């Protein structure tokens with residue numbers, strides 16, 4: 001679940017892109033990058049690490065130019081080499097750079113055709129590099145010396161015809177402008193906004209509206225599924241629907257976990273959706289367990305707080321912050337490798353004993369995926385003196401892989417896979433476990449925008465909207481992306497990046 005941003009302004013955009021990426025840091029903690037364009041020349045800096053670690057002051061000063069794009073990465077394809085940090089660059093045609101959020105599902109087939117027919121070299125295992133080369137090829141096919149905006153939109157249409165999966169993308173065309181586009185299912189979020197200045201309007205494209213808020217841009221709207229937005233370097237804005245087929249199906253997990261609560265995605269306020277998740281879960285508890293003996297509701301920070309607060313209100317049970325989060329530890333779920341994730345839960349969360357001592361506590365999390373957090377946190381609650389430890393998840397059991405940009409490829413790693421709810425309860429060591437029902441989750445989110453007919457809920461339901469996911473595909477992903485295979489690839493397959501500067 002990477003974060004992407006692009007800005008066209010009347011002054012240097014380096015600092016603003018840095019700030020935008022910092023605001024989007026929760027979407028990717030592994031690598032960061034910015035590329036700017038100054039008089040047709042590109043300046044690129046990217047590496048593994050958090051935004052604050054990747055850019056030194058002297059590098060920032062070199063990122064000159066009034067337009068640029070940036071990326072924070074959470075790998076869902078390829079490996080963790082800094083060579084796969086984004087934005088990616090190809091020189092032909094025109095000098096293109098690209099930042100991508102999502103995951104393609106026909107990468108291998110595309111790679112083959114790119115090599116055999118389009119005669120393009122792919123240097124990494126990243127699906128985003130493939131996507132950039134498909135776009136570059138389609139732009140090149142138009143054989144134009146001077147591009148028009150219509151040409152750019154034509155290339156996007158052809159990308160939609162060739163590429164499958166999830167992709168929210170920003171592309172910068174050197175000396176021309178910045179393009180944003182979204183796959184015909186609109187699986188990943190992407191918005192654009194405007195800021196009026198004395199010199200004229202400035203525009204920004206970003207994964208989440210919160211990045212626009214922080215930089216003083218007004219949200220115009222989401223990029224529609226299949227649509228493209230192009231902002232010329234001069235500041236002229238163009239939009240066009242570039243796909244004949246559109247079937248909006250945004251990712252449910254954005255609302256459950258990934259997005260910041262202060263973002264608005266597809267006209268749905270994430271914060272309100274999470275409040276409603278809490279209400280729905282409270283309704284379920286009252287329905288199936290009217291005589292509960294819960295003394296206190298305690299969230300597992302950070303993401304579950306919003307849902308837990310509303311759940312406690314609805315249940316008329318005290319809400320207490322029983323776990324304190326170390327503000328210097330990032331999100332554990334998006335860390336690479338189970339060992340690191342496991343260690344980080346303890347470093348990240350600590351219990352305030354008096355909120356647990358002698359009480360029946362209901363712990364709330366937004367989701368239980370591998371069970372890394374819940375297992376340890378229940379143990380901590382018991383050590384803090386809890387009498388009974390009940391656990392509730394604002395999302396249903398996660399039983400199937402996600403192939404659209406969330407790195408949960410291996411079913412055996414999912415604690416609910418092949419287990420009944422009672423078995424999961426036992427595995428995480430809870431006295432009782434309550435999961436949100438899928439219909440309730442959908443209703444909680446959809447109430448914010450009833451125009452959306454369906455969501456990508458594949459990790460709960462095993463229904464994959466792109467229609468190209470079968471058992472063989474899932475087995476292949478599983479073989480490629482289980483923790484051991486990833487660790488092996490990361491150590492053996494390390495590529496030094498092509499642009500390597502200090």
Ligand SMILES: O=P(O)(O)OC[C@H]1O[C@H](OP(=O)(O)OP(=O)(O)O)[C@H](O)[C@@H]1O
Pocket residue numbers: 257300301302303304330331332333334365366367368369370371372373374
């Ligand atoms: O079952 P698991 O595999 O442990 O995954 C689920 C947990 O991971 C996430 O927290 P994370 O620490 O990533 O981020 P947060 O601070 O935003 O809650 C999520 O909010 C759950 O707490």
Ligand SMILES: NC(=O)CC[C@H](N)C(=O)O
Pocket residue numbers: 001002003073074075076077078084100101102103104126127128405406
């Ligand atoms: N989480 C994402 O959006 C990842 C983008 C891309 N698939 C990568 O692995 O770099």
Ligand SMILES: [Mg+2]
Pocket residue numbers: 300301302303304365366373
């Ligand atoms: Mg969490």
